[in-house]
Amino acid sequence: MLTEEDFHRFTEFRCGAMGARLREMVDDPAFDAMTFEEKMKDLIDAEVASRQERKIAKLVKRAGFKIPDACVEDIVYLPDRKLSKDRILRLSECRWVEDRGNVVIISKTSRGKSYIAQALGTAACRKAHDVVYTRLSDMCSKLNQARDANDGSYYETISSLKLATLLIIDDFMTTPIKTVNAIDLFEIMEAREGLGATLIASQLEPNEWYLRIEGELMADSILNRIATGATFIDIEGPSMREYFAKKNAKEQ
Known part of the structure; x- marks a missing residue:
């Protein structure tokens, strides 16, 4: 017994x-x-x-999601969002991650692009892929701090961004970036080209990214490495913050 x-x-x-x-x-x-x-x-x-x-x-946990419980199953497909469920489900199978492709999600603020980006990141984790999630401003700040520390942590930090199986950069070009950070971003995207998948979430269209990057040549190099051949998801519709606020109020 x-x-x-x-x-x-x-x-x-x-x-x-x-x-x-x-x-x-x-x-x-x-x-x-x-x-x-x-x-x-x-x-x-x-x-x-x-x-x-x-x-x-x-x-x-290691990915660093802002919304760690974001999942594809909870995405809301309102008609006005013009968001294809079949397309999202195909992306959640992560073949594009395995093929080292790029996905760009574009929408105005509060339309749910960050949630969808992190939900696809969670789907990649479910497939046992190494994922790193960061906002562009946070990524630049972290790299600047590591560079100023001059203790070797800069190379460790930038290497983790270069080598992640899937790198998700949220709030992309919401604010302009300095030349030194444009160089960082170029180095990261150049290293990832053909070696890792990247997901970008932004309020701006790619042709507007130029206005946020110092140096036309640098801007063009970054844009080409992200946008060329990428899968684009344009989200429209209502503010999802307002939608859920009204829904929760009705349920209560």
């Missing part, structure tokens, strides 16, 4: 989910009809599922 000590050993062996499932089998007569092989298969499946969930949770 199994004792509490036996069940505790599953935790020591880092098979906690298997131990919890075995406890269910012992306590529930409904499992008595299962063969030994069926029970073992059930226990293994429980442990595999648990480890996969933990891995996904770790990837989501």
Whole structure:
């Protein structure tokens, strides 16, 4: 007969989910009809599922999402948004990530582009891809701080942006960037070209990015590496903040 000590050993062996499932089998007569092989298969499946969930949770946390619970399943497809559900679901399969492609989401403020960007990022985490999420201004600030520190952290920081399987840059070109940060951005995008997938979320069309980058040549180089061959998603419709505020008020 199994004792509490036996069940505790599953935790020591880092098979906690298997131990919890075995406890269910012992306590529930409904499992008595299962063969030994069926029970073992059930226990293994429980442990595999648990480890996969933990891995996904770790990837989501490491990505640094502003909305860590954003998911494709919760995206709202209002007619006025002109947002294709089939297209979003295809993107959530992450073939474009595996093909090292680029996606650009464009909309006015409060239309939900950040949520959709992070939902697609979560979908990539579910596929076990390494994701980094950042706002452009935060990315520039972090790089500037690392550069000023002069302790080698700059190279570590910029390398993490260059090497991520999927890099998501939100609020892209909301404000102008300095020349030094334009150079950083160029270096990142040049290194990622053909080696990593990038998702950009912006209020501005690509031809407006020029106005936010010092130096025509630098602006052109950055634009070409992001926009050429990218999949574009243009979101219209109402403010999603107002939509959810009204919806919550009605429910209450």
